[in-house]
Amino acid sequence: MSALMDDSQDERRMLADSVAGFAGEGRGIARARRLKAEAAGLDRAAWSEMADLGWLGILVPEAAGGLGLGVGELAVVAEGLGRDCAPEPLVDTVFAQAVLAGCDADHAGELLAATASGERLVAVAWQDEAQARGQEGPASVPADGGSGRLTGRRALVTPAEADVFVVAVGGPDGVALYAIERDAPGLSVETQPRVDGHAVLALTFDGVSLDDARRLAGVGAGDGALTRGLSVARVAASAELFGLAGALFEQTQDYLASRKQFGQALSSFQALRHRAVDLYIQRELMRNALRQAVRAFDSDADPVDLQRAAARAKARCSEAALIIGRQAVQLHGAIGYTEEANVGVYLRRVLSLAAWLGNADAQRREYARLTRAAA
Amino acid sequence: MTDWNAMDDAAFRCEIRTYLEAEYPKALRHPSRRLRWHEVSDWYLKRAEAGWTAPGWPAEHGGVGLSPSKQLIFTEEQERIGVARAPDQGVVMVGPLLIRYGTPEQREKYLPKILSWDNIWCQGYSEPNSGSDLASLRTQADDDGDHWVVNGQKTWTTLAQDATHIFLLARTDPQAERKQQGISFLLVDLDTPGITIRPIENIAGHEEFCEVFFDNVRVPKDNLVGNVNEGWTMAKALLGFERLFLGSPKQSQNALGRLDAFAEARGLHDDPAFSAEFTKLALDVADLSEAFESFAAQVRGGETLGADISWLKIWGTETYSRIAELAVQAADGEAPLVEGQAIGEDASVDVLNLYFGCLPTTIYGGSNEIQRNILAKQVLRLPE
Ligand SMILES: Cc1cc2nc3c(=O)[nH]c(=O)nc-3n(C[C@H](O)[C@H](O)[C@H](O)COP(=O)(O)OP(=O)(O)OC[C@H]3O[C@@H](n4cnc5c(N)ncnc54)[C@H](O)[C@@H]3O)c2cc1C
Numbered sequence: 087m088s089a090l091m092d093d094s095q096d097e098r099r100m101l102a103d104s105v106a107g108f109a110g111e112g113r114g115i116a117r118a119r120r121l122k123a124e125a126a127g128l129d130r131a132a133w134s135e136m137a138d139l140g141w142l143g144i145l146v147p148e149a150a151g152g153l154g155l156g157v158g159e160l161a162v163v164a165e166g167l168g169r170d171c172a173p174e175p176l177v178d179t180v181f182a183q184a185v186l187a188g189c190d191a192d193h194a195g196e197l198l199a200a201t202a203s204g205e206r207l208v209a210v211a212w213q214d215e216a217q218a219r220g221q222e223g224p225a226s227v228p229a230d231g232g233s234g235r236l237t238g239r240r241a242l243v244t245p246a247e248a249d250v251f252v253v254a255v256g257g258p259d260g261v262a263l264y265a266i267e268r269d270a271p272g273l274s275v276e277t278q279p280r281v282d283g284h285a286v287l288a289l290t291f292d293g294v295s296l297d298d299a300r301r302l303a304g305v306g307a308g309d310g311a312l313t314r315g316l317s318v319a320r321v322a323a324s325a326e327l328f329g330l331a332g333a334l335f336e337q338t339q340d341y342l343a344s345r346k347q348f349g350q351a352l353s354s355f356q357a358l359r360h361r362a363v364d365l366y367i368q369r370e371l372m373r374n375a376l377r378q379a380v381r382a383f384d385s386d387a388d389p390v391d392l393q394r395a396a397a398r399a400k401a402r403c404s405e406a407a408l409i410i411g412r413q414a415v416q417l418h419g420a421i422g423y424t425e426e427a428n429v430g431v432y433l434r435r436v437l438s439l440a441a442w443l444g445n446a447d448a449q450r451r452e453y454a455r456l457t458r459a460a461a
Numbered sequence: 462m463t464d465w466n467a468m469d470d471a472a473f474r475c476e477i478r479t480y481l482e483a484e485y486p487k488a489l490r491h492p493s494r495r496l497r498w499h500e501v502s503d504w505y506l507k508r509a510e511a512g513w514t515a516p517g518w519p520a521e522h523g524g525v526g527l528s529p530s531k532q533l534i535f536t537e538e539q540e541r542i543g544v545a546r547a548p549d550q551g552v553v554m555v556g557p558l559l560i561r562y563g564t565p566e567q568r569e570k571y572l573p574k575i576l577s578w579d580n581i582w583c584q585g586y587s588e589p590n591s592g593s594d595l596a597s598l599r600t601q602a603d604d605d606g607d608h609w610v611v612n613g614q615k616t617w618t619t620l621a622q623d624a625t626h627i628f629l630l631a632r633t634d635p636q637a638e639r640k641q642q643g644i645s646f647l648l649v650d651l652d653t654p655g656i657t658i659r660p661i662e663n664i665a666g667h668e669e670f671c672e673v674f675f676d677n678v679r680v681p682k683d684n685l686v687g688n689v690n691e692g693w694t695m696a697k698a699l700l701g702f703e704r705l706f707l708g709s710p711k712q713s714q715n716a717l718g719r720l721d722a723f724a725e726a727r728g729l730h731d732d733p734a735f736s737a738e739f740t741k742l743a744l745d746v747a748d749l750s751e752a753f754e755s756f757a758a759q760v761r762g763g764e765t766l767g768a769d770i771s772w773l774k775i776w777g778t779e780t781y782s783r784i785a786e787l788a789v790q791a792a793d794g795e796a797p798l799v800e801g802q803a804i805g806e807d808a809s810v811d812v813l814n815l816y817f818g819c820l821p822t823t824i825y826g827g828s829n830e831i832q833r834n835i836l837a838k839q840v841l842r843l844p845e
Binding site for chain 2: 218219220241242278279280281282286346347348349355357358408412415416419420422423424425426430433434437438441442443444445446447448
């Protein structure tokens with residue numbers, strides 16, 4: 087089933103089986119529907135089940151209570167959850183964990199352990215609105231101005247249920263990271279609904295104290311941690327998109343074979359056969375872009391190569407999943423445009439993840455920037 | 462009474478534009494979804510009082526009797542200002558059907574109530590197993606003396622929940638040689654016992670269309686339109702110049718305007734890559750508009766539109782789709798936000814809405830695949 091395994095990778099195979107078991111018959115999409123219809127937020131039961139299976143600690147060192155596995159294993163789990171349209175914020179959590187793993191303060195490790203057990207939810211707040219819109223580069227996250235207090239905004243923060251934020255605070259020499267509790271004095275939190283039923287947060291900091299007890303990583307370590315976190319999270323999101331698109335493709339293929347018009351299966355019409363093949367090619371491109379990214383992590387490539395590999399995977403997977411999603415609706419006809427059909431639920435998740443941490447265009451710009459800088 | 466047709470086109474356009482600008486409620490302009498009857502009824506009832514429900518119907522039947530060219534101008538001006546669509550199947554389909562094929566009794570019974578909006582009609586063509594292949598429809602009407610007894614199911618019936626009546630294509634001769642034969646046109650009061658209407662939620666969370674079930678529904682024989690078993694021919698004949706509006710550039714122009722406002726607010730026009738894509742789409746819309754005008758000129762000249770009009774529907778809806786997809790890319794991380802994207806103090810755009818808006822346009826009105834089949838066969842005459 088997975089893109090990401092060869093025969094030598096038993097661990098990944100076992101994980102894939104375990105995700106398929108967890109997903110079962112459409113449990114994920116049922117939770118996704120509930121999330122959207124009832125704005126139910128995180129399903130705590132499913133989340134603690136995922137914690138028990140170890141997935142919330144997949145990248146977390148065994149010493150901190152995790153499985154201590156790599157990005158390849160993570161991708162297997164993310165793909166499986168994507169196939170099932172499971173709405174749980176695994177990729178968001180992994181982002182925070184990969185950032186925390188690069189932090190040097192002691193309480194970073196404690197926080198990491200608490201996320202692996204599912205006890206705490208952490209979100210990375212790394213960009214303000216202008217940065218999120220690509221209007222400013224990531225290096226210019228507003229500085230604290232030496233005041234030891236943070237005033238400013240952070241946008242598009244997920245998961246919305248987070249009780250701690252890892253906040254990037256920039257200065258001329260780079261980014262430092264701080265852990266700020268959701269109920270910290272001076273922090274206000276605004277919720278914006280997202281199309282998949284989740285919400286994203288807009289944070290406003292009004293003179294929030296940046297004392298040493300809150301510091302997770304100083305300038306230098308902070309940059310490295312954030313960069314690696316983004317690379318890991320982009321690969322994880324790519325894998326989930328690959329799972330979503332794979333399921334969309336297969337549902338569409340099945341529909342073409344079973345739906346009859348003009349006395350024959352839709353799959354007998356050449357125009358639709360060719361369309362299906364074009365979508366298949368998109369899915370294979372995703373598989374390959376994802377594989378090169380996993381390989382880069384498996385071989386412990388240097389950070390810039392990881393960034394490029396992740397941007398490449400995320401660009402491809404974001405674009406291809408949207409192509410497949412749109413065509414899945416089209417080829418289902420009117421039923422594809424209903425809430426009842428699964429394809430719409432998948433498409434809403436694709437729209438959300440394709441835009442998360444930079445969509446296809448943004449990732450191609452990132453790739454070009456890194457490539458030019460390396461040359 | 463004003464003779465609108467005698468008026469010069471520019472003066473007529475100016476008159477309509479001034480009227481709409483002054484009278485049409487701002488809050489209802491360019492609505493982001495198909496509005497329900499209770500949301501638009503004030504406006505349409507007001508127009509009904511002024512005698513303007515049916516601009517295209519002949520004056521003798523209570524319409525304004527506008528010539529095709531004046532009707533076109535009227536529709537263009539409505540689209541320009543973004544007038545919300547009414548559940549207008551009575552005006553668009555049933556009226557013209559009865560005027561052409563109905564009995565004097567049917568006209569007398571139904572036309573005034575269409576004009577007053579006492580009756581609201583919905584279109585019962587598609588069925589679960591008959592979408593693109595509409596002629597395969599199975600809803601059956603059996604002869605029972607002075608009634609037809611209808612059994613079956615229609616689906617995707619837009620705004621059936623707001624309608625009082627439905628016009629149906631139903632099978633009256635299951636033995637007919639070809640599937641297009643043996644289909645008849647029936648007018649059905651939705652209050653008749655045996656009818657169940659179930660709204661269907663669409664992908665954007667709106668109840669835009671319905672399923673309609675018929676369980677031994679007794680329809681008086683008087684409600685058959687035209688000759689029995691000739692419904693298909695009549696339905697095809699009704700595809701008059703309405704087909705033109707499936708290819709109208711308005712949705713694309715509106716979407717391009719939204720994208721432009723967004724790009725302006727975010728400074729995207731300074732990005733050469735964005736600017737190149739935006740300009741490409743702007744020219745796609747420009748050539749769409751030119752083509753629309755040229756088809757419109759045929760209508761003005763009294764010609765019937767040929768099958769080539771299908772390419773306009775394809776280009777129009779696919780251009781709209783490309784604009785919506787560029788808007789999704791341009792909005793990047795903000796794209797999936799349900800409340801849209803702020804572009805200044807109290808303005809916003811809603812790229813999700815553009816995106817969900819474009820999705821059904823390539824499916825309904827004859828899907829774009831079906832339009833391509835029509836073009837290949839009837840226009841290019843490519844040998845099979
Ligand atoms: C928003 C909306 C409103 C609607 N309102 C109404 C209404 O008020 N009344 C009404 O009667 N109907 C209505 N419809 C239904 C509409 O007419 C049908 O959706 C349309 O005819 C397509 O049929 P289908 O959905 O069954 O798709 P299908 O016919 O099952 O087609 C599925 C896919 O296969 C493709 N396909 C089918 N046959 C071929 C072929 N021969 N070659 C190549 N490709 C093919 C189609 O293009 C499509 O992509 C509405 C639909 C929508 C989406």
